[in-house]
Amino acid sequence: MLALIILTVFAIGVIAIGLFLLADRLGTASIGSDGAENGEVAVSDDPSATEEPTAEVEDQPTPLPPDPEDLETAREIAEGWVTLWEAEDYRGMYELISQESRSIIDRDEFVERYEGIAQELAQTDIEVEITGGVEEALRFNLVVTRDSARVGEFEDEILLTMVQEAQGRPRIDWSPSLIVDELADGFIRWRPDIPQRGRILDQHGRPLAHLGQISKVGVIPGDIEDEGALLNELSDLLDMSEERIESTYSAGDPGWFMPIRDFPDQMDEELVDRLNAIPGVSIQKWPERVYPAGPAAAHVVGYLTEVSSEELPNLISEGYAPGDVLGRGGIESWGEEYLAGTRGGRIIVVGPDGNERRTVVEVSSEPAADITLTIDIDLQRAAYDALGDDVGSVVVVDPENGAVRAMVSKPSFNPNDFIMGHTTESWEQINDPDLRPLENRTTTFAYPVGSIFKVITMAAGMEYLGMDSQTTMDCSAEFQLPGSDQVWRDWSPDGQGNLSLHNALVQSCNTIFYQIGADLDSEDQDLLPEAARGFGLGSSTGLDAVREVSGTVPDAQWKIETVGDFWSRGDAVNLSIGQGYFEATPLQMAVLYAAIANGGTLYEPYLVQEIASLEGDILYEAEEQENGEIPFPDSTLSAIREAMVDVTQANNGTAVEVFDGALVPSGGKTGTAETSRDDPHSWYTAFAPDGSPGMAMVAMVEFGGEGSAVAAPISRQVIDFWADNLMDD
Known part of the structure; x- marks a missing residue:
């Protein structure tokens, strides 16, 4: 009996061990890397697979903290x-x-x-x-x-x-x-060592952003004689509520200067006299970053604001802390790493009395660098003034290398307001959703360009249709495609008679270019769109210092993908004078006309001339970069330049009256682009002087009217200023 019991126990033990091993084998199979689940073993169909098991690395669990x-x-x-x-x-x-x-x-x-x-x-x-x-x-x-x-x-x-x-x-x-x-019993404190921000300079080394002085109006509480009178008069003079003024100084010690509002270094003399007459009020000079050109160069230079709480986690590693400023827009943003330098600082132990006890760790700062731009501040101001109160832009480019000499966008903003503090009015203005003054219209707004596109249609006609500058066509009052009810009209209600291709550009005949556009499309629907791309349109110019859009050169593929409709001959007719779906930025058109002026080289525009350390080491120096050549012969571009010169100098030119008596002969092209509103966009492009161009430019006014009446006079002012002050530089 005892033997039987022992044998039974032994058998049960063997069965249990066997079941355990089987369960273990099945359990292992259920987590195999071949995707087998629930105990099903995956079988490979790969004849090259070996039977050797693949070692698996299992994630190790994180050790639990000890109890x-x-x-x-x-x-x-x-x-x-x-x-x-x-x-x-x-x-x-x-x-x-x-x-x-x-x-x-x-x-x-x-x-x-x-x-x-x-x-x-x-x-x-x-x-x-x-x-x-x-x-x-x-x-x-x-x-x-x-x-x-x-x-x-x-x-x-x-x-x-x-x-x-x-x-x-x-x-x-x-x-x-x-x-x-x-x-x-002390505290840990971070003591940052922030380098003085680098300067932004124009091409001649004149400051566009630097450490200057501002005037702070404040109160010394202990010097107040009549608080009610002080609050009443300050509220009137500073355009602030009495409650807000009082809150700025109420917690200060009697001898402290408590700043209330910032002003530019040069304040209105009458305001200074009235403030100084109030017992307890003081005006003190304060070092601060200033922008001498103010709104005239705002979109190029940019502005500063404090680092946001959302940005801070990503910027702590670069030494930024709450309250630090960061470049926004323009060169302030693009050049942040150079202008800010490398922040350093010390982690220290301080006692309850504020005295330093020990430096835990220290990291050295590195000085900032200065950025010199291609902009000429005098020309920049002249372009800004010429634009007046119009909404639009002016771009001036050196046709020999692509250097941007002026870049103006309006409405603008004053970057000094971000330093000294916005008024309610200025804050509402910069946040206007319709005008969007913080946007650089020269690079981020794309528009229909109207007749300044005609140089491309002229070039394509000469290249692909066997035309030359003396080919004659009828500039009729109206144009229609066969079998179409749509009518395209010339700007002259009576038409302009028979014109050579040269004079069609000089007089800006629409209907001749409509016919050329239709004929090009009849030959090959891609001819005119490809010609536009050959002039650099439809892609960014490569200017990396500011944000830019690429514009639109429509073609059959683009239209089916974007609009969901097929290309028609009417699309080519619209494109022939820069209308329809076509859009370009003022900078793109300036680069295009600079290439026409220089003989065909499309230079990549640039704003940054050099970056230099405080020790004078050159960290970066611009080199001219070519984006390609206009794919049309010199004779074609020469014919375009000759017609552009006649626009300003021949009796039949659309801008001859505007440029009568100009300081330097120039070539130009007017443009009037239809919009969704009654008022068209006003364009003018130019190069000067006409023999050996040293500048090319574009002026554009949104919904401004005729190009010859609005944009051309703006360009005349800019060209005259350039000729009088900068042509010999």
Whole structure:
């Protein structure tokens, strides 16, 4: 009987072991990498597959922090402290400190202290290592290695000491110096070392943005004689409420200067006299970044605002802190890394009295660099003034290299307002959703261009239709495609009679170019769109210092993809005079006409001439870059230039009256682009002088009217200024 029992037990044991091994095998199969599930073994059909099992690497679970109650020896407690600290389990750490330490700081304060210091350090990671010590003496040496977004990796050596509690377990004798050595009753502070921001200069080294002076109007509380009168008069003079004024100085000591509002360095003399007559009011000069050209160069230069809370996490590693400023728009944004320099600073321990006790870690700053632009500030101001109150833009380009000499967009804004503070009125203006004054219209607004496109249609007609400048066609009052009811009209209601191709451009005959557009489309519907692309349109110019859009050169593929409709001959007719779906930016048209002026080279426009360190080392120097050549022969471009000269100098030119008596002969082309409103966009393009062009330009006024009546006079002012002041430079 005993033998039978033993045999039965043995058999049961064998069966149990076998079932266990089978379950283990099936369990392993259920997590195989070939996608088999629920115990089904995946079988490979690959004849090259081997039968050897593939080793799998399983994710290792993160070790759980130790339970403080399980730690008894001094070594275990020290190791547990390290593990909990690395896991940022500050509540668990609190369980390891002595009763006496707990009487000094409660759990919430303890957690808050560790978290606050980690935040001040911009701590992203921490490693703690026990490097030595004597367990019997309850002393351990720790090396704390922190990664800081502000200063990178740094080490701190800390002595961890313990006390023997009454119940027999050692516990940590805690003090703030166990967070950072020598902290004691002090605080951790970040002391940034921010380099002075670099200057932005025009091509002759004149400042467009630099450290200058502003005037601060403020109150010295102890000098106030009649607070009611002071508040009443300041409210009137500064356009601020009395409550807001009082709130700016009410917490100040009697002898403090409490700033209320900022003004430019040069204030209105009458305002200064009235302010100085109020007891308690003071005007002080203050160093600050200023923009001498104000709104005239705002879109080129840009402006500064404080770093936002959303941006800060990504900028802490570069040394930015709350309250720091960041370049917005224009060169201030594009050149941030050069203009800001490299921020440095120190993490220090300070006492309750504010005195510095110890430098924990220090990172040196590096000075900023100056950026010199291609802009001439005098020409920039002249273009700004010429545009007047019109909404639009002016671009002036050097046709020999692509350097941008002036870039004006209106409406504009004053970058100084972001330094001195916006008024309610100025803030509403820059946020106007219709006018969008912060946008650079020269590069981010694309428009129909009207007749200034005709030079492209003329070139394509000469190249693909066998025309020359003397080919004669009828400039009828109306144009229709066979079988179509649509009528396209010339700007002259009676038509202009028979005209050579030369005079068709000089007199800007629409119907002749409609016919050329239709004939090109009849030959090949891609001829005119490809010609436009050959002149650099439909893609960005490559100017990387400011944001730009590419515009639109429509063709059959674009129309079916974008509009969902087929290309028609009427699309080519519209394109022939820069209408329909076609759009381009003022900068694109300026680059195009600069290429016509120089013989066909499409230069990549640029704004930055050089970047130099404070020591004078050249960090960057511009080199002219070609985007290609206009794919039409010199004779074609020469014919276009001759017609453009006659636009301003021949009796039949559309701009001859505007340029009568000009300081320098020039070539030009008027453009009047139809819009969705009654008023067309006004365009004018030009180069000067006519023999050896040293400048090319575009003036554009949104919904301004006829090109010859609005944009051409603006261009005349700019060209005259250039000829009188800059032509010989």
